[in-house]
Amino acid sequence: MAALHEWLAQNADTLDQTESLNDAVLPALAAHGCFRAGVPLALGGAPGAHNDVRDAILGIAEVARHSVTAAFVYWGQRSFIEYLLQSQNSALRDRLLPSLLDGTLAGATGLSNAMKFLSGMEPLxxxxxxxxxxxxxNGKLAWITNLRPQRFVAAAAVAPVDGATPLVAMFCSGDAGVQRSGNLQLIALRGSHTAAVQLENVAAPADYIIAPQAPEWLARVRPAFLGMQCGMSLGLAAAALDKAAAVAANGRGQLSESIADAQRELDALTRQLLDGVADGRFVTAAPQMFKLRIAIADVVQQAVTLELQAKGGHAYLMQEEDGFARRLRESAFIPVITPSITQLQAALAKHAAATQ
Structure with missing residues (x-):
């Protein structure tokens, strides 16, 4: 992985601010086996510390230390892989999984809207x-990551017009009626092939169905979806705290205790996340995971602020900021990635009111 980390470190700002390397991210991650993390060995996975989705969470976190753009792509690809792993449609899994693992096919989650629907935040x-x-x-998905124009598949939760139970289906870039927008002009993470998709009379045959009963399936897959999403925050916070600690050790020692406290909190939250994903508690206790995601996002903001305080005015000098400006932009994404912190807080308030 050292070669990948070096490539990411060298190109992190380019990946964040331009689209010049957006076609290179997926192959680079695939070449180092990233998408095989947490996948069963019998299906082409790689051995890991846990041999489940926790390895993917930690893998995304490690990539995010160097580039949240690359971690964002990693999350999108690995989330789609997870959907296939948790689908009863084994034929679809067997057909798509090899090319998803080797990066020749891009997989996009497309389920941000669905996760908000599951918590009563918005309709499908x-x-x-x-x-x-x-x-x-028919419909539109306004924000999907890893829509590599050459070839992609994406998942969507869809509501039958006859009022039947929602389902989860996939669609392909080459399907008639799939219209991909140009890449969204983001203030950061621009190398992630993030775009919108319009679906107009797109055929989804029976072998495209990932889950015929969306609500129960989404609840089961949500811990992995949000857990891997949290991996981006874990890695970004760790990177900022590492920078803050290194600088503080050379002159701003008064910050050392605050940095150590933030690191301890990050470590504790990481353990809670991994334990909860492993033992299945978040399937039925979604509010616990929402609170955890909010707490991890708070640590990201603490970490970036501590890095700024440690560097002082040097953080504003382009020749001395050492990636701080990128981490600041990346950190601004953490509260708004779907479901956003505001949406999670609203869901928690709704849950609290319903249980009184």
Whole structure:
């Protein structure tokens, strides 16, 4: 992994601020086996410390230390892989998994809207009309990452127009009616191939169905989805705290205790996240995971602030900021990635009101 980390460190600012390397990220991650983390060995996975999705969470965190853009792509690809691993559609899994693992096919989660729907935050934005054993999809997904134009697949939770139970289906870049926008003009993470997709009468045959019963399936997969998403925060916070500690040790020792406290909090939250994902508690106790994600996001803001305080005015000098400006931009993304911190707080308030 050292070669990958070196490549990411050398190109982190380019990945963050330009689209010049956006086609290189997925192959670079795949070449180092990133997408095999946490995948069963029998299905092409790589051995790990846990041999489950915790290895993917930690892998995303390690990449995020160097580039949140690359970690964002990693999360999108590995999330789609997780959907196939947790689907009963083994034929679809067997057909797509090899090319997803080797990076020749891009996988996009497309389920941010669905996760908000699951918590009562918003309605589904894609609708489906029955067509024999399959469906016809219409709607828009406004923000999807890892939509590599050359070839991608994406998942979407869709609401049947007849009021039947929502389902989760996939669609492909080459399918008739799939219209990808240009890459969104983001203030950061611009090398992540993030775009919108319009679906107009897109056929989703029976073999495209990931989960016929979306609500229960989404609840089961949500811990992995959010857990891997938290991996981006864990890595970014760790990187900022490492920089802060190194600088403080050479002149601003009064910050050392605050930095150590933040590191201890980050370590504790990491253990809680990994333990909760492993033992399944978050499947039925979603509010616990929402609170954990909010707490981890808070540590990210603490970490970046401590890095700024440690560096002082040097953080504002381009020749001396040493990646701080990028980490500051990356940290601004953490509270707004779907579901956003505000949306999670609203869901927690709704849950609290319902249980009184």
């Amino acid at each position: 934005s894609v609708h489906a009309t029955a067509d024999g054993d399959g469906w016809v999809l």
